[in-house]
Amino acid sequence: MTDFEKITKIIQERRSIFPEMYEDKEISDQTLQAILENANWAPTHRKTEPWLFKIMKGEKLNELSEFLGDYYKSNISEEDFSPMKYKKTLKKPKQSACVIAICMKRDPKESVPEWEEIAAVACAVQNMWLSCTTLGIGSYWSSPKSISTMNEFLNLKSGEKCLGLFYMGYKKDFECESTRTPIENKTEWL
Template identity: 55%
Template sequence: MKDISELIKNRRSVFPPQYNNIPVSDKLVNELLENANWAPTHRLTEPWRFKVLRGEAKDRLGKFLSDTYTDITPDIDFSPFKHKKIINNCKSANVIIAICMQRDLKERVPEWEEVASTAMAVQNMWLTCAAHDVGCYWSSPKLIDYMGEFFDFEEGERCLGLFYVGNYDKQEPLESKREPIANKIQWLD
């Protein structure tokens, strides 16, 4: 296992067009989800929910998303490139995990805390992918607002995005940069 600081600093978005055809194992998918389950959660609401799509389910999702894009996009804004990209992303990913949040029906905690908790669950999945040199990417297009037409959600449940997962050919390290943390801190005594 990699050093946690190194793992965090080297975590990257790896996009579906970069994936190869080598399958992601069920064992790894289960590890991703198990690690997600250990995210911090206020009052133990455990708001994260996941829907795992493989095979034909990915194709059905791609068709749904591309059809929905066509239906909601005015002709003047319609992009054939984007339409094709939606379908290709679903085909290129070995696994797609719909990132969902189940709002605590008693509303014991503010909603933002449950969104944050779900995001921390996704970060756990992302770091697990990075530790295994598996590519992943969290996408949250406007189309997620329509996911209730694709999935049967429980009361209070909604989709926060799609987590694309796939193996990729490692070449040079993927570059990223950050402004120095010192520029973002104010120390008070």
């Protein structure tokens, strides 16, 4: 198999795998470090490297669960409150081996537009996702409404913002099919 065939296979096998699909198995710090090292090789304009990752394991997952649950309860009307959604919100971090807060550390000189910094962080996350795929680790990027209020919880500084949560856990053995519409529907040759 050529390198191109290998990377194509990995890209096409990447899926959003949710916490209820994870095994109760720890991800070693060494494995997490290797995944984050791959994230660090994402493209970045002017080499600003704007990604910042906050790793949560163990007791911090319980704290995240409480934070997300409290946010949900405090920001939904009584009539719209769903006990099932509340329970799911509480369970997701606890079902995960690790949750990484995906943050952006803005270049203080603002030498590039903010959207380029966000795009660079997204590229870093794609590197993490592809790395997880090769290791049998399920993962998905969640962007709950609560991320706009996580500054204190994550101890973010001025110029830093949370762009989402990356849930991770070794996936249970199952097939997860996916399709895409033809690229020809989204391409114009000029």
